[in-house]
Amino acid sequence: DSIVTLIDVEKSFGKNKVVKKMNIEIKEGEFLTLLGPSGCGKTTTLRMIAGFEEASSGIIMVQGESIEDKEPFEREVNTVFQNYALFPHMSVFDNIGYALKIRKKPKNEITKRVNEMLDLIQLKGYENRKPDALSGGQKQRVAIARALINNPKVLLLDEPLGALDLKLRKQMQVELKRLQKKLGITFIYVTHDQEEALTMSDRIAIMNEGVIEQLATPSEIYDRPITKFVAGFIGESNIFDGKVIEVHDEILVIENSAGTIMAKGSGFKVGEIVHVSIRPEYVKVSIDPVEGFNLKGTVRDFLYMGTVVNTVIDLKDNTEIKYSRFEKDDDFKERDSVNIYWNPEKAVVIK
Ligand code: ADP
Numbered sequence: 001d002s003i004v005t006l007i008d009v010e011k012s013f014g015k016n017k018v019v020k021k022m023n024i025e026i027k028e029g030e031f032l033t034l035l036g037p038s039g040c041g042k043t044t045t046l047r048m049i050a051g052f053e054e055a056s057s058g059i060i061m062v063q064g065e066s067i068e069d070k071e072p073f074e075r076e077v078n079t080v081f082q083n084y085a086l087f088p089h090m091s092v093f094d095n096i097g098y099a100l101k102i103r104k105k106p107k108n109e110i111t112k113r114v115n116e117m118l119d120l121i122q123l124k125g126y127e128n129r130k131p132d133a134l135s136g137g138q139k140q141r142v143a144i145a146r147a148l149i150n151n152p153k154v155l156l157l158d159e160p161l162g163a164l165d166l167k168l169r170k171q172m173q174v175e176l177k178r179l180q181k182k183l184g185i186t187f188i189y190v191t192h193d194q195e196e197a198l199t200m201s202d203r204i205a206i207m208n209e210g211v212i213e214q215l216a217t218p219s220e221i222y223d224r225p226i227t228k229f230v231a232g233f234i235g236e237s238n239i240f241d242g243k244v245i246e247v248h249d250e251i252l253v254i255e256n257s258a259g260t261i262m263a264k265g266s267g268f269k270v271g272e273i274v275h276v277s278i279r280p281e282y283v284k285v286s287i288d289p290v291e292g293f294n295l296k297g298t299v300r301d302f303l304y305m306g307t308v309v310n311t312v313i314d315l316k317d318n319t320e321i322k323y324s325r326f327e328k329d330d331d332f333k334e335r336d337s338v339n340i341y342w343n344p345e346k347a348v349v350i351k
């Protein structure tokens with residue numbers, strides 16, 4: 001039931017390999033997001049799936065067929081770009097109907113489909129306007145309708161909301177997700193905005209320098225990042241370097257230059273050098289020492305962030321740890337000496 005499959009796909013521009021050994025199986029009806037910093041290869045990957053760019057090696061299949069065997073207009077895949085790419089001289093109606101017109105569909109069929117699309121994107125009454133007379137959000141809706149009109153199996157979206165202001169972007173995120181569910185179309189969505197990825201996706205592929213570092217559901221990615229890059233890229237994390245000194249089933253005791261801590265991980269051995277990621281909201285603080293932990297610090301300051309209070313604690317090796325609360329812990333003041341601990345299950349050991 002995989003609709004798009006990438007097998008060992010690579011892409012080089014000259015000597016520069018920008019996509020490396022990429023393997024993904026995208027399920028029918030899935031909302032899959034490629035998330036990563038600028039330049040990590042997201043657009044290149046999308047362009048290869050669209051057939052605008054040829055892979056240097058590897059195989060890309062859509063519905064079990066290699067895309068190389070098909071001309072771009074025969075493919076079951078359409079693309080929506082960040083800059084909308086509407087035809088400026090054409091009306092909304094003609095922009096939306098374009099794909100059917102070039103396929104020489106009968107006029108009454110085009111009119112019927114365009115009207116369905118106008119309904120879908122809630123722009124009835126705008127059909128005679130030119131793109132210039134639309135807002136950013138309206139232009140993007142027209143671009144989406146234009147890409148959906150010939151019932152593609154897969155829609156590729158490259159930072160489609162990137163040009164919109166924050167409020168409109170949030171609103172369009174909800175609309176797009178609703179549209180995708182309603183139509184049951186597979187979306188492959190590119191963004192560098194982690195919050196957007198976490199709220200919209202069924203699964204997220206986190207990319208870094210042409211490599212997928214983790215491919216998992218938003219909650220798995222948030223709670224169990226498997227690389228240091230993922231832990232640092234998604235949400236906020238405290239990351240410690242250390243050495244495994246004891247292994248108890250999946251809970252490890254780790255020695256760091258600031259003290260001893262515990263975290264969850266499997267497949268690690270005593271003596272191994274690892275990283276530990278702990279989210280600020282899981283960090284706890286106590287005046288008395290806590291068994292298994294020997295991590296002491298000095299409260300530096302409290303930062304009021306509206307609903308949460310972020311606290312920074314200085315550790316003895318001149319590093320710091322952040323923790324966050326909905327309310328300030330009144331037990332502690334700046335400069336207090338405290339013990340830091342957490343539920344070991346909440347901290348992740350990473351290679
Ligand atoms: P992203 O969309 O994640 O920001 P891109 O896929 O656009 O990243 O680019 C990945 C890398 O490939 C970048 O280093 C970019 O400069 C390079 N690149 C993209 N397209 C080309 C091209 N046509 N020729 C040469 N280099 C390119």
Ligand code: MG
Pocket residue numbers: 042043044
């Ligand atoms: Mg890009």
